[in-house]
Amino acid sequence: MKPDNVTTGEGRRTCNGQDFKKFVQAGLAWLEQNYEEVNALNVFPVPDGDTGTNMMLTMRSAYNEIAGLDEPHLGTIAQKVYNGALMGARGNSGVILSQLWRGFARGVEEEAVLRADSLVRGLKEATRMAYQAVQEPVEGTMLTVAREAAEEAEAALEESSDLPTILERVVERCHLAVQRTPQLLPVLAEAGVVDSGGRGLTFILEGMLRLLRGEPLEIRTAEHTIEALRSELSPEDEEGYGYDVQYLIKGEGLDVAAIRRHIESLGWSTLVVGDSNMIKVHVHVHNPGEVIGYGASQGVLLDVVVENMQEQYQQFVQERGGPRMASQQSAEPVRAEQPTIEEGTIAAVAVAPGDGLERIFYSLGAAKVISGGQTMNPSMKDILEAVNSLPTDRVVILPNNKNIFMAAEQAAQAANGKQVHVVPTRTIPQGISALLALDPHGEFEEVVEMMTESSEMVETGEVTVSTRTARVDGVQVRKGQIIGLHNDKLTVAGDDVQSVVLDLLDKMGADDLELITLYYGDSVTRQEAVEMAGIIQEAYPDHEVELREGGQPHYFYILSVE
Amino acid sequence: MARVRIVTDSAARFEDPRFVKDYNVTVVPLNVHFGREVLKDGVDIDAEGMLRRMERIDVVPRVTAPPVSAFEEVYHDLCRVTDQIVVITHSDKFTDTYANAQTARGSLLGRCEIVVIDSQTSSAGLGYLVEEAAHVASLDKPIDDVIRAVRGAIVRLYSVFYVNTLDYVLRAGLIGETQAALGTMLEIKPILTIEDGRLITMEKARTHAQAIDKMIEFVTEFTSIERLCILQNTPRITDRTRMLQDRLALEFSRLQTPVIVYGPLTASQLGPEAMGLAILEGDGYY
Numbered sequence: 001m002k003p004d005n006v007t008t009g010e011g012r013r014t015c016n017g018q019d020f021k022k023f024v025q026a027g028l029a030w031l032e033q034n035y036e037e038v039n040a041l042n043v044f045p046v047p048d049g050d051t052g053t054n055m056m057l058t059m060r061s062a063y064n065e066i067a068g069l070d071e072p073h074l075g076t077i078a079q080k081v082y083n084g085a086l087m088g089a090r091g092n093s094g095v096i097l098s099q100l101w102r103g104f105a106r107g108v109e110e111e112a113v114l115r116a117d118s119l120v121r122g123l124k125e126a127t128r129m130a131y132q133a134v135q136e137p138v139e140g141t142m143l144t145v146a147r148e149a150a151e152e153a154e155a156a157l158e159e160s161s162d163l164p165t166i167l168e169r170v171v172e173r174c175h176l177a178v179q180r181t182p183q184l185l186p187v188l189a190e191a192g193v194v195d196s197g198g199r200g201l202t203f204i205l206e207g208m209l210r211l212l213r214g215e216p217l218e219i220r221t222a223e224h225t226i227e228a229l230r231s232e233l234s235p236e237d238e239e240g241y242g243y244d245v246q247y248l249i250k251g252e253g254l255d256v257a258a259i260r261r262h263i264e265s266l267g268w269s270t271l272v273v274g275d276s277n278m279i280k281v282h283v284h285v286h287n288p289g290e291v292i293g294y295g296a297s298q299g300v301l302l303d304v305v306v307e308n309m310q311e312q313y314q315q316f317v318q319e320r321g322g323p324r325m326a327s328q329q330s331a332e333p334v335r336a337e338q339p340t341i342e343e344g345t346i347a348a349v350a351v352a353p354g355d356g357l358e359r360i361f362y363s364l365g366a367a368k369v370i371s372g373g374q375t376m377n378p379s380m381k382d383i384l385e386a387v388n389s390l391p392t393d394r395v396v397i398l399p400n401n402k403n404i405f406m407a408a409e410q411a412a413q414a415a416n417g418k419q420v421h422v423v424p425t426r427t428i429p430q431g432i433s434a435l436l437a438l439d440p441h442g443e444f445e446e447v448v449e450m451m452t453e454s455s456e457m458v459e460t461g462e463v464t465v466s467t468r469t470a471r472v473d474g475v476q477v478r479k480g481q482i483i484g485l486h487n488d489k490l491t492v493a494g495d496d497v498q499s500v501v502l503d504l505l506d507k508m509g510a511d512d513l514e515l516i517t518l519y520y521g522d523s524v525t526r527q528e529a530v531e532m533a534g535i536i537q538e539a540y541p542d543h544e545v546e547l548r549e550g551g552q553p554h555y556f557y558i559l560s561v562e
Numbered sequence: 563m564a565r566v567r568i569v570t571d572s573a574a575r576f577e578d579p580r581f582v583k584d585y586n587v588t589v590v591p592l593n594v595h596f597g598r599e600v601l602k603d604g605v606d607i608d609a610e611g612m613l614r615r616m617e618r619i620d621v622v623p624r625v626t627a628p629p630v631s632a633f634e635e636v637y638h639d640l641c642r643v644t645d646q647i648v649v650i651t652h653s654d655k656f657t658d659t660y661a662n663a664q665t666a667r668g669s670l671l672g673r674c675e676i677v678v679i680d681s682q683t684s685s686a687g688l689g690y691l692v693e694e695a696a697h698v699a700s701l702d703k704p705i706d707d708v709i710r711a712v713r714g715a716i717v718r719l720y721s722v723f724y725v726n727t728l729d730y731v732l733r734a735g736l737i738g739e740t741q742a743a744l745g746t747m748l749e750i751k752p753i754l755t756i757e758d759g760r761l762i763t764m765e766k767a768r769t770h771a772q773a774i775d776k777m778i779e780f781v782t783e784f785t786s787i788e789r790l791c792i793l794q795n796t797p798r799i800t801d802r803t804r805m806l807q808d809r810l811a812l813e814f815s816r817l818q819t820p821v822i823v824y825g826p827l828t829a830s831q832l833g834p835e836a837m838g839l840a841i842l843e844g845d846g847y848y
Contacts, residue, residue, distance in 0.1 A: 359747060360747045360748060363747035363748070364747070364748065364750075364766075432748070433768075436750070436765075436766040436767070436768065437765070437766075439765075457772065513769070513771075514769040514770060514771060515768055515769045517748070517768075544749075544769075546748065546749055548747065548748065562768055562769050562772065
């Protein structure tokens, strides 16, 4: 591909804000092509917040922020990229990525165009900012890869001030750094993977390099799944959902720039890449006929795919529960149970997957429940909007998942004029326990302390299916086996759910406690759950056993013992 | 001048039931309704009898105020021996007892000075106030001293209850709408307190152990405790009571922790399986 306004090769030493926009777009596009590979690098064999998806959605939010801007100043564009990345940051990897952008933006703040030296400064500042954002930086992660990238850029600058040359060395070093992550982080070595966040970052930089080299940014396979995900995930920003249209134009002397301009005028979320012989078009439109007709007028159309995004979105919401606010649902039951929050009181925002858990959080006095959790991490913006929507200026956030901590922290910092505190709840039972200690009329610091203390008074168990064969925390599991986690740690594995639940309860120390609560997931029928509760009651005749519908995806059961 | 006489209603509970007789305190019985059957509290049925009956037939009785006539009768009788009466009733948020005691004064206007005080509490807390008043009266002090003593003690009274379920509280209509939402999805064992005469949820627990912890935490916030008692549904020392007593003994080595059976009014509000603490805070001169 020969991008129309980024000259490649020797002699090209700068790029302005508009050129840089293409870099961001290319980084995003290449990550979109490869995010599944990043997702597969999950240390824990449990379905949870996928790093690749989180980073891709964060990058998409970053790019969307600048897609429509004509601003030529690099510093201004970089700042916008950071804003977009921050708002869209999902999962801890997304937040760290947003902080890399923050540092980069700071490093190039005064620069109208990107030169080799400002690139180096940007990368160095990015690394500094990302390390700062993490409370206890760990080597062998995205941070290490970012740091080595900056070091390599600095070393390369001594020999050349040619952007492509520097970037080439940076990407090469990133690959090496990623390969070395298991040596630095034993848990990666045990799981037999490299660091996913570092891999994701490498893909972004590599995408930029590919743009400079004129290499293609699209792989034809597996596109439909990627693009289906794309259309599913940010439709609420758009007026109607429309259609997702993709095709290839084959021809001679195709004018990429002109075709891109025209396609952009027809729809949104456009991606037009290629060269004078072959162009890939991907666009969201209300009228698919128009964009297909235009493509056909330019050359021969190949691989035409048209998908109805409205349908996909509805299916998505049904299947997983989208990253939406439960309170915005028009379905009445949840809304009816939402407590009214008085001005000046302390309110709680909680993240929870599944309708049942949502209702439980509302019934215990949560002011807002953000749908999401294990497999779909809400963005920083989702959390921030929930906080801002409350008529009170004292808010406690219950992330209920470790991978949401950083986004929650960023939201807490960004909530202007409000006192916001994150109570670091790692599991649903911890969140429920914390919520029980919420005194809306109490003194803020004291209430936060009470809630934190209360959250530690409960043992959490989670039962799901192993997503791969692995050895973690000293437990060997095969892909497809049933596994039980005690307080986030892989503890038992077995071949049927019932025996795993009983083993897990034993490991959780249920013997010495009083109350076992069972939240059953969306893949478990009421009848199966009742049977499970009966078996537990039989094993623990003196305990209280409480069964509730959680409705969470992927996890058969979430258990608490107290 | 004749000695001031003290009147209360049968919601008042005492460590030593003989106190009432020894100090000439008059107790006006509340009415306990089991369906159409109406029993006089403490006359036709005692606390244990009622709790056993609640458990046996799984019915929540309704407890209502003594009628105005019952107070009139008591006032007329007492007027023969005194011209000053102090009436201390349980919280007027619970029944019409306070209002009826006030109304009954009308028939004796000018003949006898009758002062009715809303204790804003119930049960053992009310008992502490009555004991305080009776003690001051027994020293032949003027009525103003008796009233001052009672008012001074009202602000030092604290009650906490731990209930297995909120069902009874909700059925009795004692907790407002917002709080009613509590525990409807999960079984919650709320810790209730009486504030301004109303029962409110103070904290929420999910297990007995957590509830006991929270009650202990509540007690340890006091720097000085004049009196404390454990309220429960049986005069026996249960395992739960023993646990609470042991924990209290660790925190306050010299504190007495007597056990009192709560009465029909409390039972109708909190159910047959509640547990509580009444505390009279020290006034700082100890």
